[in-house]
Amino acid sequence: MSTAAEKDCRHNEKNLAPEIKGRLIDELEDLCEEDIFGCYQCGTCAAGCPFVEEMDLTPDEVLRYVILDKKEVLNSRTIWLCSSCFACAERCPRDINITVVMEALRQLILRKNVDETDIECLTEEEKRKIPQIAFVSLFRKNIG
Amino acid sequence: MRFMELLYYPGCTLKTSAKDLEATAIKIAEELGYSFKEMEEWNCCGVVASLTSDDLMHHLAPLRNLIHAEDEGADKIVVLCDMCANTLKQTSLRVKESKDDLETLNSFMDKENDYKGTIEIVHFLEFLRDEVGFAQLKKKVKKPLKGLRVMPYYGCVLLRPREVAIDDAEDPVIMSDLLRALGAEVVDNPFKIECCGSYHTIDEKEATSKRAHRITNFARDRGAEAIMLSCPLCRFNLDARGKEAEKIFEGYEQIPAFYYTQLIAIALDLDIDACGFDSQEVDPLPLLKDKGVVE
Numbered sequence: 551m552s553t554a555a556e557k558d559c560r561h562n563e564k565n566l567a568p569e570i571k572g573r574l575i576d577e578l579e580d581l582c583e584e585d586i587f588g589c590y591q592c593g594t595c596a597a598g599c600p601f602v603e604e605m606d607l608t609p610d611e612v613l614r615y616v617i618l619d620k621k622e623v624l625n626s627r628t629i630w631l632c633s634s635c636f637a638c639a640e641r642c643p644r645d646i647n648i649t650v651v652m653e654a655l656r657q658l659i660l661r662k663n664v665d666e667t668d669i670e671c672l673t674e675e676e677k678r679k680i681p682q683i684a685f686v687s688l689f690r691k692n693i694g
Numbered sequence: 695m696r697f698m699e700l701l702y703y704p705g706c707t708l709k710t711s712a713k714d715l716e717a718t719a720i721k722i723a724e725e726l727g728y729s730f731k732e733m734e735e736w737n738c739c740g741v742v743a744s745l746t747s748d749d750l751m752h753h754l755a756p757l758r759n760l761i762h763a764e765d766e767g768a769d770k771i772v773v774l775c776d777m778c779a780n781t782l783k784q785t786s787l788r789v790k791e792s793k794d795d796l797e798t799l800n801s802f803m804d805k806e807n808d809y810k811g812t813i814e815i816v817h818f819l820e821f822l823r824d825e826v827g828f829a830q831l832k833k834k835v836k837k838p839l840k841g842l843r844v845m846p847y848y849g850c851v852l853l854r855p856r857e858v859a860i861d862d863a864e865d866p867v868i869m870s871d872l873l874r875a876l877g878a879e880v881v882d883n884p885f886k887i888e889c890c891g892s893y894h895t896i897d898e899k900e901a902t903s904k905r906a907h908r909i910t911n912f913a914r915d916r917g918a919e920a921i922m923l924s925c926p927l928c929r930f931n932l933d934a935r936g937k938e939a940e941k942i943f944e945g946y947e948q949i950p951a952f953y954y955t956q957l958i959a960i961a962l963d964l965d966i967d968a969c970g971f972d973s974q975e976v977d978p979l980p981l982l983k984d985k986g987v988v989e
C-alpha cells in the first residue's frame with residue numbers, strides 16, 4: 551500500500567490554466583522573443599527531451615498548439631515536466647529556444663497567481679537529504 | 695608554502711548537503727598551492743536563471759553576489775556548484791549584453807555599489823583544466839586510479855546554454871581528460887549530457903529514478919563501475935534516486951557516483967575522511983578497496 555509520503559508531489563493534476571482572452575501567441579510575445587511560427591515540426595526537440603515519455607504533449611506539439619491557438623496547452627503536464635535542460639534549444643534547427651517558450655507558458659499561468667506546489671509529501675529525512683538547489687529551483691519553476 | 699588565494703562563492707547546497715564536495719575541493723586546492731577564501735558576504739543565487747525577457751527581478755540575487763565580489767577587490771570567483779555557476783554566468787552575460795538591463799538592476803541596489811561588470815565566474819573544473827592544467831595535476835597523482843572504469847556524467851548546466859558552457863555542448867571532453875589524468879579508464883556514454891531529472895526529484899520521484907536508470911544502465915552494460923560528476927543535484931539523483939530504481943527495474947544495480955573532487959582526492963592520496971562517503975546511498979568504498987586505491 552502506498553502512503554502519501556511515497557507518492558510524488560505532483561503539482562499539475564488539476565486544470566490550472568487561467569482564462570486567456572487574447573491569442574496565446576500575443577500573450578507570449580511579451581514574455582519571449584522566439585519566432586514560434588518558424589517551427590517546421592521536425593521533432594528534433596522531442597527526440598532529445600529527457601521527459602518526453604512522461605509528457606502528454608511532446609515539445610513540438612506544444613509549439614504546434616501555440617501556433618494553432620489551442621489554449622488547452624496550458625493544461626498540459628508537459629510545461630511543468632520540462633526541467634529547462636536546454637537540450638531542445640541547443641538542437642533546434644530553426645533556432646527556436648523551446649526552453650524559453652516553456653518558461654513563458656508557465657509564467658502565463660503563474661502570473662495569474664496560480665500555483666500548487668506542496669512538499670508535504672516528502673519525509674523529514676528526505677527534506678534533510680535532498681539538495682537545497684532542488685527546493686529552490688522547484689519553487690522558482692512552480693511558484694514564480 | 696605560500697598559497698595563492700581564490701575568492702570562493704559557495705552557495706547554499708555546499709554548506710548543507712554537499713559538504714563533501716566543498717571539503718574535498720578545498721583539500722585539492724591546498725595540495726595544488728591555492729587556498730579558497732570564502733566571500734565575506736554572499737546570498738542564494740536563485741539556482742535557476744530567469745528566462746523570460748521581461749523578468750529582471752530574478753537577476754538581482756545573482757548580481758548582488760557579483761557586486762560583493764567586486765567589493766572584495768576580486769576579478770574572478772571560483773564556484774563549485776554547477777547550478778550556481780550557470781545562474782551567475784547567465785546573469786553576468788545578460789548585463790554584459792544589455793547596458794539598459796544593467797542600469798535598471800543597479801538602480802535597485804539600495805545599499806550595494808553599482809556592478810561594474812568585472813567579475814569572471816569560473817567553475818572549479820574549468821580552473822583545474824585552464825589554470826592548473828591536467829598535465830600538472832597528473833604529476834601530483836600518487837595513487838593512479840588504475841583499472842577503475844568510470845563513466846563521466848555532465849548533465850545540463852555545465853554545458854547549456856552554449857554561451858555559458860565550460861566545454862563543447864554536444865561533445866564535451868573535460869571530464870574524460872581529467873579521468874585519464876587520474877589514471878582511470880573512461881567508459882563513454884551518449885546519455886552523459888542528458889538531464890538527471892533535476893528538481894523533479896521532489897515532485898516526480900519515479901520519473902527521476904527512471905532517468906537515473908537510463909543514464910547509468912547503458913554505461914553499466916559497457917563495463918562502467920562508477921560515475922564521475924560535478925553537480926550536487928545530479929549526485930543526489932544518480933545516487934539516491936538511482937538506488938530506488940533498483941525497485942523498478944529487476945536485476946538493476948546502481949553503481950556509485952563520485953564527485954570529481956573525491957576521485958582527485960583519492961588519486962592525490964589526501965585524507966579520505968573529507969570525502970564523506972558515509973552520506974552516499976551506494977557505498978563506494980568496496981569498489982575503491984577492490985581496486986586497491988583505499989585501504
Ligand code: SF4
Pocket residue numbers: 588589590591592593594595596609610613641642643644645646648
Ligand atoms: S526542433 Fe525546432 S523546428 Fe523542430 S519541431 Fe522542435 S521547435 Fe520545431
Ligand code: SF4
Pocket residue numbers: 595598599600601609631632633634635636637638639648649652
Ligand atoms: S528544455 Fe524542457 S522541453 Fe526542452 S528538452 Fe529539456 S525538458 Fe524537454
